[in-house]
Amino acid sequence: MNRISKKQKFLTGVLCTALLTAVSGTTVFSAVNAEVADAPAEAPAVAGTGEKVSSSTVSLQIAQGPFGTPNGESGMAKSMKQYNGDSVGWIKIDGTKVNNPLVQCEDNDFYLSIGFNHQPYRAGTVFMDYRNLFGFGQENWSDNIILYGHNMANNEMFGSLRRYRQDLSYYKDNQFIDLYSNYEHATYVICALPITYGGADADWRYWDMEEFSSEDEFNTYMQYAKDQSVTKINNVDVKYGDKLLTLSTCYSDEDNSRFLVIARKLRAGETADSFSGSAPDADA
Numbered sequence: 001m002n003r004i005s006k007k008q009k010f011l012t013g014v015l016c017t018a019l020l021t022a023v024s025g026t027t028v029f030s031a032v033n034a035e036v037a038d039a040p041a042e043a044p045a046v047a048g049t050g051e052k053v054s055s056s057t058v059s060l061q062i063a064q065g066p067f068g069t070p071n072g073e074s075g076m077a078k079s080m081k082q083y084n085g086d087s088v089g090w091i092k093i094d095g096t097k098v099n100n101p102l103v104q105c106e107d108n109d110f111y112l113s114i115g116f117n118h119q120p121y122r123a124g125t126v127f128m129d130y131r132n133l134f135g136f137g138q139e140n141w142s143d144n145i146i147l148y149g150h151n152m153a154n155n156e157m158f159g160s161l162r163r164y165r166q167d168l169s170y171y172k173d174n175q176f177i178d179l180y181s182n183y184e185h186a187t188y189v190i191c192a193l194p195i196t197y198g199g200a201d202a203d204w205r206y207w208d209m210e211e212f213s214s215e216d217e218f219n220t221y222m223q224y225a226k227d228q229s230v231t232k233i234n235n236v237d238v239k240y241g242d243k244l245l246t247l248s249t250c251y252s253d254e255d256n257s258r259f260l261v262i263a264r265k266l267r268a269g270e271t272a273d274s275f276s277g278s279a280p281d282a283d284a
Contacts, residue, residue, distance in 0.1 A: 077182035084116050088134055089181045091126065091147065095174035097160035098247075102147065104128040112150075123156045124149070131210045136183045138265075142210045143218070144244040145179070151249040151259070158249035161261055164193050165230045165251075175236075176272050177263050179245060188245045188263035189275060191236040194228035195251050198258040206246060206260065215240040225262050235275065238264050 073081075080087040086103040093099075101116055103125050115121030126149040128134060132142045149158030163170045177188040196204055204224050212218040218240045226232070238244075243265040251259040266274075 073182045074180075076180070084118065087116075087182075088128060089179065091180070092178045093174060094176065094178075095170075096163070097155040098149075098158065098177075100126040100149070100157065102126055102128055104130060104132065104134070106130050108148070123152050126157055129207065129210060134181050136181075138181075138184055138186055138243070141181075141243060143212045144210050144221075144246055146207060146210060146246045146248060148248050151252060158247060161247065161249055161259065164190075164261060165195070165259060168231060171231055171233070175275060177245060177247075177261075186243075187266045187272065189236050189266060189272075190261060190263045191233055191238050192222070192225040192229045192260070192262040193231050193233070194225045194260050194262065195230060196224075196228055196258055196260065197256065198250075199256045206258075207248070212240075225260070236264070242267070 076090070077087065080101060084101075084103060086105045087101055088104045089102045091098060091100055091102055103111055103116065104127060105111070108127070108130050111125040111127040113120060113122060113124050115123070116125050126147055129146040129148070132145050134141055134145060150156070151162065152159035164174075171190065171193070175190050177190065179186050179188060196202070196206065206221070206225075209217075209221055212221065222238050245263045245265070247261040247263075248258055249260075251257040266272075
């Protein structure tokens with residue numbers, strides 16, 4: 001795909017103008033379905049051709065390959081790009097229905113109602129903000145990777161994220177997000193779950209915060225996120241220099257509002273086990 005510029009642009013109609021309902025009838029694959037392997041250093045094993053076919057006919061297994069190799073993209077990335085040249089990676093959250101390919105193009109509106117195979121699809125595709133940098137070398141990734149997905153009633157795309165605001169135990173059991181680029185894998189731990197206004201006149205324009213120009217700007221972003229969080233997550237510290245991941249979907253209980261899942265990338269030496277010694281210190 002083309003190199004994404006970092007010029008400023010407001011995300012027109014940031015996703016949700018209304019709650020989208022589940023697609024009825026026989027399930028079809030307008031996006032690639034997946035079963036992700038347990039091995040954290042390898043690409044997900046993906047089922048699906050990207051064609052609009054019934055689930056019973058899906059059989060293609062996309063080749064796996066190591067991440068972080070200096071000589072090019074992973075086997076997964078090369079295979080996915082055969083079906084969509086905008087493919088930039090994969091996101092998976094254990095315990096949820098989030099298990100999706102990621103796309104990125106120069107128009108943030110394009111994948112709102114287009115499936116992974118470029119055919120019209122009501123649920124759209126999970127996509128990355130066009131300004132984000134997500135190439136080889138995690139040190140070169142944007143400060144804040146922002147992903148958008150519809151809040152589907154059947155839990156497609158980011159529909160299952162609503163459980164985080166409904167059930168404290170759901171957060172405790174599902175704190176970690178696996179993010180795969182075309183080259184590498186990173187794990188993030190959730191640190192805030194805010195609900196915020198998503199209109200063009202919003203004071204806190206989270207969709208314009210891919211990069212932080214100063215420590216004060218970073219701290220302001222995180223302080224607002226924590227203040228608006230539906231669950232107060234006190235056991236995950238966040239500091240300037242941490243890489244962030246923000247998942248955005250609509251919050252259907254209020255007009256033009258958004259529910260966000262914000263996470264920070266695990267630091268050197270941290271693993272998921274670093275947070276498993278005790279139950280998360282979180283208050284609803």
